[in-house]
Amino acid sequence: MLHSIYSVSVFCVFLSFDVRRSSTSSNCELACASIAESIPHAFFLRDEGVNTLWDSKQSDVIPACRVEPSNPEEVSIILKATIEEQCHFAIRGGGHSRISGSSNAEKGITVDLKTFNFIEIGKDKKTVRIGGGSVWGDVYRALEKERLMVVGGRVSDVGVGGLTLGGGISFFSNKRGWACDSVTAFEVVLPNTSVQIVTKDSNLDVYWALRGGGNSFGVVTAFHMELFERKPEIWRGMRMYTFDKIPELLAAQHKFVTEVQAQDPDAVAFFPYGYHQPYDLLMSMPTMVHGTHNSNETWPAAFDDFKAIEGIPDSTSIVHKPLSDCTDDVALMNPYGMRTIYQTITYKVSTEVDRKILEIYQEELQPIKSLEGAVPFIIFHPTPAGHTDPMKKNGGNPLGLAGLGPLMIMQTSWMWKNKADDEAFYESNRSIFERATAVAREAGVLVPYIYQNYAWESQDVFAGYGKENQARLKKIQSQIDPDGVFAGGEGLSKGYFKVNMKGKHGNTKAQQTKDEL
Numbered sequence: 001m002l003h004s005i006y007s008v009s010v011f012c013v014f015l016s017f018d019v020r021r022s023s024t025s026s027n028c029e030l031a032c033a034s035i036a037e038s039i040p041h042a043f044f045l046r047d048e049g050v051n052t053l054w055d056s057k058q059s060d061v062i063p064a065c066r067v068e069p070s071n072p073e074e075v076s077i078i079l080k081a082t083i084e085e086q087c088h089f090a091i092r093g094g095g096h097s098r099i100s101g102s103s104n105a106e107k108g109i110t111v112d113l114k115t116f117n118f119i120e121i122g123k124d125k126k127t128v129r130i131g132g133g134s135v136w137g138d139v140y141r142a143l144e145k146e147r148l149m150v151v152g153g154r155v156s157d158v159g160v161g162g163l164t165l166g167g168g169i170s171f172f173s174n175k176r177g178w179a180c181d182s183v184t185a186f187e188v189v190l191p192n193t194s195v196q197i198v199t200k201d202s203n204l205d206v207y208w209a210l211r212g213g214g215n216s217f218g219v220v221t222a223f224h225m226e227l228f229e230r231k232p233e234i235w236r237g238m239r240m241y242t243f244d245k246i247p248e249l250l251a252a253q254h255k256f257v258t259e260v261q262a263q264d265p266d267a268v269a270f271f272p273y274g275y276h277q278p279y280d281l282l283m284s285m286p287t288m289v290h291g292t293h294n295s296n297e298t299w300p301a302a303f304d305d306f307k308a309i310e311g312i313p314d315s316t317s318i319v320h321k322p323l324s325d326c327t328d329d330v331a332l333m334n335p336y337g338m339r340t341i342y343q344t345i346t347y348k349v350s351t352e353v354d355r356k357i358l359e360i361y362q363e364e365l366q367p368i369k370s371l372e373g374a375v376p377f378i379i380f381h382p383t384p385a386g387h388t389d390p391m392k393k394n395g396g397n398p399l400g401l402a403g404l405g406p407l408m409i410m411q412t413s414w415m416w417k418n419k420a421d422d423e424a425f426y427e428s429n430r431s432i433f434e435r436a437t438a439v440a441r442e443a444g445v446l447v448p449y450i451y452q453n454y455a456w457e458s459q460d461v462f463a464g465y466g467k468e469n470q471a472r473l474k475k476i477q478s479q480i481d482p483d484g485v486f487a488g489g490e491g492l493s494k495g496y497f498k499v500n501m502k503g504k505h506g507n508t509k510a511q512q513t514k515d516e517l
């Protein structure tokens, strides 16, 4: 509602913007004006302030306005305004989604959590309270000073919010599960706009749902996570190999996830294979990490098989340095401002399937490899029992992975420069996925799980969590959000993956009841 002269003037600004750009809906103009009136310090016009998003498809999106609340009560005021005026919104955590509109709302309100960037270590040093808009590099730097650590992401500028709500693969996952498994409490503004602290004891259902169920349950303003003691430094080894070494690499990869990681829980790795345009060369560059090995001159025994494979001359790099430095390095390799697709499947470990996928990759690469800025990669993420066993703790999580390891999560990471090339990359990605999925299915190793944080928008993430978990997520979501504010479709909270759909193309309330029967 427009009551003050201030909000009338903001409304006039919107009207004058409309003359230039007819994209802003009047509902959102009213909601923006209402927020500008109640919390002016948090309000930014669509082009004001800094709205940094990792993928340039996301930056192409122009919101009606952007808000930077600084406490849960302000988030609640914002939600009330969007509901009252029926304006759609998107929540920005660390801004690393590749899907357009995930964390920036086209003609709607972008709720930017960047001021929720605090890290408060508990007095007993058992847990840490982390702001819902924090990024992992800041978290690690703060904890390293105290020789403490959490299970978090592998790249400094990725958000705690999106990563943890979707799962969260970490360098510590082989001992402690994924990031979501370490959360002891969520401070959340629920869809009914109330501010609550959700724990296993206060609300087991919502606590369970938030540990992998994504952004369908409210705005998380803080995560309380388990701490553990450790030195800041980790060992990281990288070596580049040409593609003729694929047979040896895949054999080493298979042994690593099926045997080595069970014997040595401090050993983790991910295995990228890709085309390097500047050298016109196909290369693999395993990133190997060890939690306790102390020397930057020797390799831990866990990586002996990789050490034995001849790499590209002078391509080996070994460091022993703080985790935050290592995650900064990976951030530098993933620059802002590119266009990207991630897509993913999961299968029971199979060297034969890995090999066939890499063959398909080399065929599907041809139409895109010369396009400007092309950085197309396949990344294999080993997911041994060390990851999936801890998923049973604290009442379990909804991912449907508990006890299923060893698995391989295969991810494409297609990066390119120009919008004009979008269709070419989408097409090649679609084709590789169709073929890779068929290969894994024919080999009898495909599992339904789709990792939300590496998924593309066309993928049915929650179906992959299993029928029972999906039904439970839907039920919890409907119970806490009967009006579907955080549902997909015609719900107001837009972007990423939604547990329930609202409106004629999705699950209406009646349909949800039918689903449950």
Ligand SMILES: Cc1cc2nc3c(=O)[nH]c(=O)nc-3n(C[C@H](O)[C@H](O)[C@H](O)COP(=O)(O)OP(=O)(O)OC[C@H]3O[C@@H](n4cnc5c(N)ncnc54)[C@H](O)[C@@H]3O)c2cc1C
Residues within 6 Å of the ligand: 054, 090, 091, 092, 093, 094, 095, 096, 097, 098, 102, 103, 113, 132, 133, 153, 154, 155, 157, 158, 159, 160, 161, 162, 163, 164, 165, 166, 167, 168, 169, 170, 214, 215, 218, 219, 220, 221, 334, 453, 454, 494, 495, 496, 497
């Ligand atoms: C370079 C790079 C490296 C990565 N490394 C890893 C890795 O090591 N391990 C791993 O598991 N994944 C990794 N990912 C995937 C990453 O987990 C997802 O992209 C994740 O969604 C990023 O979260 P964000 O907060 O940065 O992004 P955002 O785009 O801000 O958020 C993603 C979605 O989560 C929602 N969201 C974010 N914060 C909140 C909140 N506080 N409350 C409610 N909803 C919220 C938003 O609505 C948005 O739709 C990586 C991604 C990139 C691009």
